Amino acid sequence: MTAVDEQTGLAFYEFIDARLDEELRTKYPTTDSTPAMEEYRQKYCAAKKEHDDLVDALHRGDQEQAADLLWGLRNQASPWKAHADYPEPISDGTMPCPVSAPETGHPCVKRIPNGWAAAEGHGGGHFWQAPKATELQNAGAHVDYRTLLSGQPAAYHLPEDCTPDCWKWGD
Numbered sequence: 001m002t003a004v005d006e007q008t009g010l011a012f013y014e015f016i017d018a019r020l021d022e023e024l025r026t027k028y029p030t031t032d033s034t035p036a037m038e039e040y041r042q043k044y045c046a047a048k049k050e051h052d053d054l055v056d057a058l059h060r061g062d063q064e065q066a067a068d069l070l071w072g073l074r075n076q077a078s079p080w081k082a083h084a085d086y087p088e089p090i091s092d093g094t095m096p097c098p099v100s101a102p103e104t105g106h107p108c109v110k111r112i113p114n115g116w117a118a119a120e121g122h123g124g125g126h127f128w129q130a131p132k133a134t135e136l137q138n139a140g141a142h143v144d145y146r147t148l149l150s151g152q153p154a155a156y157h158l159p160e161d162c163t164p165d166c167w168k169w170g171d
Contacts, residue, residue, distance in 0.1 A: 004066040006058055011087040012073040013051035019080045020044055047076050074119065081115070088117040097121070101128035109134060142168045 020043050027036035054069035081090055089095070097108035098118050108126040112118055129137075136143060140159050147154040157166070 004054070004058065004063060004070050006055055008087070009051055009054040009058075009066075009070055009073060012070070012077050013047055015080070015083075015085060015087050016047040016073065016077050017044065018085070019077070019083065020047070043076070047073065050076065074117070081117070086117075088119060091116050091118070097126065099126055101126070104128070104130070106130050107134075142166055 020040055024036055024040045027033070027039075050069055050072045054066050054073070057063075057066040057069060077086065080086060091112035091114055093111060093114035095112040095118060097110045097112060099108050099121075100106065101108075106128040108122075109129045110122045110124070110127055112120070112122050116122070133143070136156055141156045142159065142162060143156040144154045162168070
């Protein structure tokens, strides 16, 4: 779990506040602005409470509750994800997963889906791969992935060095 900080919570709270203000300005003045004001107050109070509770949880050192509260703020901000000022970058489908393998530090090779924030992840488990393996894969190297996945060292060669006894031609 990534540590939650006050700046992230504040960024989401201020973003929500600004969007609610914009929303209210478009709905007000009308012949009867009471419903718009009431909706604004409810949404604003919910965001304010979530942010205040997040700051309180951080001061108590309760990272787990702070993370839950930050997700609450993210959920409140989600209708405006496409807005240019959204506090987190939104993936276009090419954003790499920010989570590295705990033991080796190898990057996860999965991509964040289009329209999702990095914090939302990519769904499913991680697939960590050594940078050398990614480099070989991109170069079209022939690697016996069955051997590699079994945890054993696997020999590899580039296509230009391929011989008739290559495992790739044995299938």
